[in-house]
Amino acid sequence: xxxxxxxxxxxxxxxxxxxxxxxxxxxxxxxxxxxxxxxxxxxxxxxxxxxxxxxxxxxxxxxxxxxxxxxxxxxxxxxxxxxxxxxxxxxxxxxxxxxxxxxxxxxxxxxxxxxxxxxxxxxxxxxxxxxxxxxxxxxxxxxxxxxxxxxxxxxxxxxxxxxxxxxxxxxxxxxxxxxxxxxxxxxxxxxxxxxxxxxxxxxxxxxxxxxxxxxxxxxxxxxxxxxxxxxxxxxxxxxxxxxxxxxxxxxxxxxxxxxxxxxxxxxxxxxxxxxxxxxxxxxxxxxxxxxxxxxxxxxxxxxxxxxxxxxxxxxxxxxxxxxxxxxxxxxxxxxxxxxxxxxxxxxxxxxxxxxxxxxxxxxxxxxxxxxxxxxxx
Numbered sequence: 001x002x003x004x005x006x007x008x009x010x011x012x013x014x015x016x017x018x019x020x021x022x023x024x025x026x027x028x029x030x031x032x033x034x035x036x037x038x039x040x041x042x043x044x045x046x047x048x049x050x051x052x053x054x055x056x057x058x059x060x061x062x063x064x065x066x067x068x069x070x071x072x073x074x075x076x077x078x079x080x081x082x083x084x085x086x087x088x089x090x091x092x093x094x095x096x097x098x099x100x101x102x103x104x105x106x107x108x109x110x111x112x113x114x115x116x117x118x119x120x121x122x123x124x125x126x127x128x129x130x131x132x133x134x135x136x137x138x139x140x141x142x143x144x145x146x147x148x149x150x151x152x153x154x155x156x157x158x159x160x161x162x163x164x165x166x167x168x169x170x171x172x173x174x175x176x177x178x179x180x181x182x183x184x185x186x187x188x189x190x191x192x193x194x195x196x197x198x199x200x201x202x203x204x205x206x207x208x209x210x211x212x213x214x215x216x217x218x219x220x221x222x223x224x225x226x227x228x229x230x231x232x233x234x235x236x237x238x239x240x241x242x243x244x245x246x247x248x249x250x251x252x253x254x255x256x257x258x259x260x261x262x263x264x265x266x267x268x269x270x271x272x273x274x275x276x277x278x279x280x281x282x283x284x285x286x287x288x289x290x291x292x293x294x295x296x297x298x299x300x301x302x303x304x305x306x307x308x309x310x311x312x313x314x315x316x317x318x319x320x321x322x323x324x325x326x327x328x329x330x331x332x333x334x335x336x337x338x339x340x341x342x343x344x345x346x347x348x349x350x351x352x353x354x355x356x357x358x359x360x361x362x363x364x365x366x367x368x369x370x371x372x373x374x375x376x377x
């Protein structure tokens with residue numbers, strides 16, 4: 001069988017570019033990966049994971065994630081960072097490519113969609129890799145869940161959604177979707193995986209120790225939310241209202257109402273699913289798009305989860321009306337190109353203080369729902 005040179009050229013270029021980036025800049029950073037590795041080292045010794053003295057770098061993931069990261073605690077720091085970076089780059093490549101290939105009735109070429117998506121999402125991808133974050137792993141697992149559902153394996157899809165909960169608990173937003181779409185078996189698989197993951201740390205900490213960890217996790221997550229709401233990089237609905245009206249009860253209520261409205265938008269798209277032949281992709285993409293907005297600690301780089309939404313909009317672009325193309329284009333530009341290096345400190349700070357990225361992301365979500373309303377996707 002003849003093997004095309006292109007099959008080797010693209011991975012080779014990816015390896016070369018990734019190696020240059022890592023050596024020139026990233027190896028000195030990846031601070032978030034350091035948090036995971038520290039937690040894994042503590043888990044190996046059955047020590048407390050959640051410590052107030054860690055300050056900004058507190059571990060905020062469920063205990064099972066620290067156990068999953070234990071192999072990296074067995075390596076020295078430099079080796080662990082190299083391996084995590086390589087895994088992240090590979091997962092990112094797979095996440096983008098499979099997001100394109102999972103799109104039903106695709107109308108644009110795979111290469112063009114990948115190139116445009118990378119151009120639009122480069123800010124978020126770069127920030128993710130620089131920090132050594134887990135959002136690409138989260139998105140990759142959820143893309144596997146979508147592919148499993150499309151392949152007629154809803155139980156596996158539900159199990160993968162359950163596994164993703166231990167990377168980001170906001171994967172729970174997909175539990176109603178898998179349950180209503182594919183039934184109790186798929187939802188049950190999700191719940192069983194979550195239950196098993198919650199019980200897993202008891203093997204190291206004992207039953208009482210595991211309960212203490214879960215209580216400490218909840219306290220850490222809830223107590224660390226308010227101080228981060230006014231950060232420029234927080235693009236959540238909670239942060240948006242806190243910046244507009246000031247932190248407090250009013251902002252919290254408006255954020256809750258906005259979150260319910262956003263979920264209502266996703267529900268409306270689901271109720272209109274009979275308008276198209278293969279509705280799963282858009283619904284899944286819309287829910288992923290909403291996760292960084294619903295999470296009170298939704299940092300801007302978490303918007304890499306909007307990759308499937310971007311791909312869907314790009315592919316269906318010619319079928320949209322002129323007015324909706326203008327609306328979608330402005331939303332995409334503001335969301336993806338509000339960048340410090342392009343705008344400078346003053347303009348960037350003003351736009352982020354206005355939560356322009358949050359508003360733009362909401363615009364992208366509305367544009368995606370519009371595709372369903374018009375039976376375009």
